[in-house]
Amino acid sequence: MAQTATRSKPSTRGAAKSRRGSAVRGSGGGAFAGESPELLRDYFHEMTLIRRFEERAAQGYTQAKIGGYCHLNLGEEATVVGLMRALRKTDLLFTNYREHGYAIAKGIEPGRVMAELYGRTTGTSKGWGGSMHMFDVEAGLLGGYGIVGGQIPLATGAALAIDYRGGDQVVMCQMGDGTTNIGAFHEALNIAALWKLPVVFVVINNQLGMGTTVERSSAESELYKRAAAYRMHGERVDGTDVLAVRDAATRLVERARSGGGPALLEAVSERLKGHSVVDPAKYRSEEAVEKARQADPVANFRAQLIEAGVLDEDGAAEIERKAQAEADAAVAFADDSPHPDPSTLFDYTYATPVANDSRRLPADPVF
Numbered sequence: 001m002a003q004t005a006t007r008s009k010p011s012t013r014g015a016a017k018s019r020r021g022s023a024v025r026g027s028g029g030g031a032f033a034g035e036s037p038e039l040l041r042d043y044f045h046e047m048t049l050i051r052r053f054e055e056r057a058a059q060g061y062t063q064a065k066i067g068g069y070c071h072l073n074l075g076e077e078a079t080v081v082g083l084m085r086a087l088r089k090t091d092l093l094f095t096n097y098r099e100h101g102y103a104i105a106k107g108i109e110p111g112r113v114m115a116e117l118y119g120r121t122t123g124t125s126k127g128w129g130g131s132m133h134m135f136d137v138e139a140g141l142l143g144g145y146g147i148v149g150g151q152i153p154l155a156t157g158a159a160l161a162i163d164y165r166g167g168d169q170v171v172m173c174q175m176g177d178g179t180t181n182i183g184a185f186h187e188a189l190n191i192a193a194l195w196k197l198p199v200v201f202v203v204i205n206n207q208l209g210m211g212t213t214v215e216r217s218s219a220e221s222e223l224y225k226r227a228a229a230y231r232m233h234g235e236r237v238d239g240t241d242v243l244a245v246r247d248a249a250t251r252l253v254e255r256a257r258s259g260g261g262p263a264l265l266e267a268v269s270e271r272l273k274g275h276s277v278v279d280p281a282k283y284r285s286e287e288a289v290e291k292a293r294q295a296d297p298v299a300n301f302r303a304q305l306i307e308a309g310v311l312d313e314d315g316a317a318e319i320e321r322k323a324q325a326e327a328d329a330a331v332a333f334a335d336d337s338p339h340p341d342p343s344t345l346f347d348y349t350y351a352t353p354v355a356n357d358s359r360r361l362p363a364d365p366v367f
């Protein structure tokens with residue numbers, strides 16, 4: 001039932017000098033053998049863009065341009081990009097509140113993602129959702145949920161709808177390690193397995209739920225094994241390895257698409273910063289912080305690409321400049337966008353009219 005998927009790191013010897021060409025060749029290509037150099041550079045660009053975007057988001061928060069809560073994907077860039085490359089545009093994605101990178105990698109313009117953080121009308125949720133509540137039907141992103149585990153029954157329901165209508169879409173339901181102890185996790189996995197629904201549950205194991213380690217909170221800390229309770233297929237993958245994540249996710253998504261049923265994929269990575277932008281993470285030891293830094297997927301992928309000859313220093317710096325410019329442009333777009341009019345606060349709460357739809361603003365009298 002369960003297995004682990006890891007890949008060897010590229011060899012330092014005889015790096016293939018294929019800046020161009022159809023594939024990284026030979027043993028010198030190491031773990032990149034057979035991969036398209038173009039695609040590898042594209043992954044590096046997207047991972048770097050997410051890194052730069054999140055850095056700008058943190059900055060915007062400290063400048064009070066962004067309100068509410070703000071959780072970043074720092075350290076999870078390889079997981080985000082690898083997972084999203086396994087999905088078609090028409091596949092549906094449900095995530096927790098740590099979703100800026102997912103929104104970008106699912107195809108939403110970074111400017112619209114930043115505008116949502118800034119609470120502007122050009123944002124994915126017209127500025128009323130904020131960091132935790134991105135939503136874009138066209139891109140197949142059905143949220144963005146602030147309630148831990150809130151997305152799991154909804155994602156399972158979406159998979160039931162696909163199955164009922166006979167569609168070929170697959171649902172991916174992302175969540176954190178801390179979410180696997182929520183009741184809804186177990187209820188939804190049970191139903192998904194019973195009814196063989198086309199959904200892939202993905203646990204982003206960054207080893208922390210706020211300040212609590214997985215070992216302290218989960219009796220079974222190898223989280224993919226929880227699939228066994230529902231006779232579901234479970235796998236663990238190195239979440240700092242974009243190709244390993246892409247390959248594992250693609251396999252499980254296509255398995256679900258062809259009627260093979262749901263699966264649970266656990267991607268293990270490190271959270272580079274605090275739980276949210278305002279968390280200084282004082283509860284982490286110096287060793288733990290250093291271990292996280294060593295596992296930085298963006299820096300490591302950069303070094304591996306250079307080592308394998310897929311990129312040189314100048315090429316890497318050029319991609320980094322481009323990503324920085326895109327993140328800066330997203331900020332400029334957000335900053336230049338209008339604030340929503342308070343009178344529109346309730347306009348998008350329900351898709352259809354409801355009888356007892358309260359439109360009372362906080363300062364309004366109750367009676």
Ligand SMILES: Cc1ncc(C[n+]2csc(CCOP(=O)(O)OP(=O)(O)O)c2C)c(N)n1
Binds near residue numbers: 175178180275
């Ligand atoms: C039902 C519920 N309980 C508690 C919280 C407060 N809370 C927000 S995030 C979080 C930790 C979740 O950790 P994890 O699932 O590992 O996700 P991560 O933040 O590491 O991505 C908690 C307890 C909440 N939002 N919802």
Ligand SMILES: [Mg+2]
Binds near residue numbers: 208
């Ligand atoms: Mg976590």
